[in-house]
Amino acid sequence: MDIRMAPMEGVTDAIYRRLHQQHFGCVRWYYIPFVSPTQHHVFTPRELRSIAPQYNQGVPVVPQLLGKDPVHFIWAAGEMQQMGYDEVNLNIGCPSGTVTAKGKGSGMLRDLDGLRSFLDEVCAHSPLPVSVKTRIGFDSPDEWPLILDALSSYPVKELIIHPRCRIAFYKPGTLRPETFDLARAYHLPLVYNGDLFTCDDCEALQARYPGIPMMLGRGLISNPALARELNGGAGITTGEIRSFHDALHDAYRSQYPLEQAHSRIRELMKYMACCFADAEKPLKAIRKSTPATYEAAVARLLDCPLRDQPGYAAQIWSS
Ligand SMILES: Cc1cc2nc3c(=O)[nH]c(=O)nc-3n(C[C@H](O)[C@H](O)[C@H](O)COP(=O)(O)O)c2cc1C
Numbered sequence: 529m530d531i532r533m534a535p536m537e538g539v540t541d542a543i544y545r546r547l548h549q550q551h552f553g554c555v556r557w558y559y560i561p562f563v564s565p566t567q568h569h570v571f572t573p574r575e576l577r578s579i580a581p582q583y584n585q586g587v588p589v590v591p592q593l594l595g596k597d598p599v600h601f602i603w604a605a606g607e608m609q610q611m612g613y614d615e616v617n618l619n620i621g622c623p624s625g626t627v628t629a630k631g632k633g634s635g636m637l638r639d640l641d642g643l644r645s646f647l648d649e650v651c652a653h654s655p656l657p658v659s660v661k662t663r664i665g666f667d668s669p670d671e672w673p674l675i676l677d678a679l680s681s682y683p684v685k686e687l688i689i690h691p692r693c694r695i696a697f698y699k700p701g702t703l704r705p706e707t708f709d710l711a712r713a714y715h716l717p718l719v720y721n722g723d724l725f726t727c728d729d730c731e732a733l734q735a736r737y738p739g740i741p742m743m744l745g746r747g748l749i750s751n752p753a754l755a756r757e758l759n760g761g762a763g764i765t766t767g768e769i770r771s772f773h774d775a776l777h778d779a780y781r782s783q784y785p786l787e788q789a790h791s792r793i794r795e796l797m798k799y800m801a802c803c804f805a806d807a808e809k810p811l812k813a814i815r816k817s818t819p820a821t822y823e824a825a826v827a828r829l830l831d832c833p834l835r836d837q838p839g840y841a842a843q844i845w846s847s
Pocket of ligand 1: 534535536537538539560561562592619621622661690698721722723724743744745746747
């Protein structure tokens, strides 16, 4: 199966992507969380730690841009071409209020004339092919047919669809998977993204759309072996979670101050806790932990039995 790792700002950084590939693999493309080019036409040191080739050696990555100014987008795409990339992804799905208030991310879905003039410029002048990651509307899925009409007039390399509106953010019960059918009528190369949390979820999607590439976010972070299992490999073991966790924690401690390393690894363990049954209490201890008490809390979690279908579970993650 063609599995992509979704970009997740603050979660899937270069360290995570490299170690995920070493420990589990089976991901065709790792999408880098967005960078947002400004009028200064320089990348910050933080952005470079995410996109520069030396931080992504041997890992198949696709960089992502967020912005509404075609001049800055085209500049950034040129820089990415020089770094050796052969595709750039445009984010028109980000629901964050600070992003949409500036008319960026899913804010671009509210102004389709603006989106068209942006894409006119970008598709005429981008030195790299552009793929697009979108939602199906800002306020309502009724906006989807017009959004699709607009997007389908451009030579987008791929269209990654998260079938939720912006106002739904990531809330459970708000996904509208049936809207994917309409996109299939346009003969665009499509990728499906959204709420694919377990092997069963992914297999059901494949039964409905055979061969469709799938982008996995929370499901793959929660169960890092999900892509391997979907490709016929073994399911995750507690020993693997332990060694992946230790490699991540060591790498974070060598790159960040103690507190920052602790908050990064703790965030990841909130997701990986979803692999375990009866994880609520140890997870609470992980959430409340300090750098000094963290290891004992993780050991408690790893003593729990694995669930039958390890994968993201909102009730565990938010417990
Ligand atoms: C913490 C977090 C950070 C995210 N950062 C990005 C991002 O940088 N770019 C992007 O296109 N989507 C981002 N997303 C959205 C994910 O890529 C994905 O579309 C979303 O999680 C739905 O997929 P899932 O149901 O498989 O998790 C983010 C989502 C979360 C929860």
